[in-house]
Amino acid sequence: xxxxxxxxxxxxxxxxxxxxxxxxxxxxxxxxxxxxxxxxxxxxxxxxxxxxxxxxxxxxxxxxxxxxxxxxxxxxxxxxxxxxxxxxxxxxxxxxxxxxxxxxxxxxxxxxxxxxxxxxxxxxxxxxxxxx
Numbered sequence: 001x002x003x004x005x006x007x008x009x010x011x012x013x014x015x016x017x018x019x020x021x022x023x024x025x026x027x028x029x030x031x032x033x034x035x036x037x038x039x040x041x042x043x044x045x046x047x048x049x050x051x052x053x054x055x056x057x058x059x060x061x062x063x064x065x066x067x068x069x070x071x072x073x074x075x076x077x078x079x080x081x082x083x084x085x086x087x088x089x090x091x092x093x094x095x096x097x098x099x100x101x102x103x104x105x106x107x108x109x110x111x112x113x114x115x116x117x118x119x120x121x122x123x124x125x126x127x128x129x130x131x132x
Contacts (some may be wrong), residue, residue, distance in 0.1 A: 020057045024050060050114060091130050098123030 027050045036043045095117050104111045104122035115123045 014060070014064065017057070017060050020053060020060065024053050024057060027053065064118055091127050094126045097126060099126055100124040101127045 027046060031043070031046050031050065034043045034046065063085045098115070098118045098120055098124065101120070102124070106123060107114050107124075111121050114125065114128050115121055116125050116128060118125045
């Protein structure tokens with residue numbers, strides 16, 4: 001959710017989109033004031049104008065949503081890369097350091113596997129810890 005809020009700040013809604021929304025709202029308000037039976041030509045003309053602007057509004061919203069989607073995909077990819085790169089760095093630079101030391105009896109059937117690559121029995125190695 002936080003990422004979406006940041007993306008909305010980096011890609012604000014275009015002013016043309018907000019202008020179109022206000023124009024459509026004003027035209028619909030005008031349309032409510034016109035009697036369809038008494039002023040049919042004006043009503044029809046205004047209705048066609050509203051339909052054109054709503055179509056334009058829909059296409060501009062679609063473009064804006066696709067731009068937001070592209071930025072979100074890129075941001076997700078960058079975050080994923082940074083997290084995985086930091087995980088790999090922790091594993092590579094601390095692989096000989098035990099994370100937790102316990103009596104070997106506590107880890108009896110898996111003591112050697114869990115202590116890999118520290119070599120200390122009863123230790124939980126960083127690669128194993130990172131996988132958990």
